[in-house]
Amino acid sequence: MDIRKVKKLIEMLESSELEEIEIHEGEESVRLVKNKTETIVTQVQPNQTDKEGKKTESEQSEEKSPVIENPEGEVITSPMVGTFYAAASPGAKPFISVGDEIQEGDVVCIVEAMKMMNEIKSDYSGKVISVLAENSEPVEFGQALFVVA
Template identity: 45%
Template sequence: MKISFIKQLINIVEMSNICEIEITRFFTKIRISKTSLRETNEELISISKKTNRESGKSVKIEEVKKEKKKEKKKEKEDNIHTITSPMVGTFYIAPAPDAPPYIETGDRIKKGDVVCIIEAMKIMNEIESDVSGEVVDVLVTNEEPVEYNQELFIIRKT
């Protein structure tokens, strides 16, 4: 790809509502993003500068990312558990449109209780809780498409 073409793409992304664009031509692939990458780089640079001032050593980006992950894990409580989707499909909170939901925020559930249904390829799959506890939050709305390993519920273990 020519530099002038790449510059035009950058201008198009900057001047429009497009957040990201990816173009592939033959064996060349280019991705231009104006939000997520910039924010991530600014965070990494500020953390890197802070760490460099404190220790006087250079810090690799991977190390900064690992530090951020460790901080997030520490913030989570030990007794909080997240139920995630075991498959891609459509989320249903109730067994039928006119039926009450399996669980709601504030409900107490036991290990093995059905918490929702995920429809995949026209098959209704009942999803069971793998812990006992109180439902803190329902993160997905009824009939919403869900991805594999997407967080569905936050449970406070008892």
């Protein structure tokens, strides 16, 4: 079979919705199949470890974002998914620390989302009881960041 015919068949296959073409010409035959991409979905069972004894991603994320059942005070939560920053720049003093007195409207942190730095302001006045997020770590929508009493 002539190479020009094979090239033409490849072009026809690429431009069509067909998944494969098979041509027989005498004793020669050519079969062309489009590459199929497969989506592989894996599920990790909670509280399992891998072969080396490392914790699974879900277990690690549970440790990083503590759940506060009955907080002693008001909880400031993340209004968006993004990356939590406690300070305006690396090496700078954090906006707030445990023990600080804050007022409603004070900037308490920054959450970076889609390359935009978003100042997060407090909805409450009071003393910072707890800082629940780690600097430069991802945060989820509604995740508790601070407790203020």
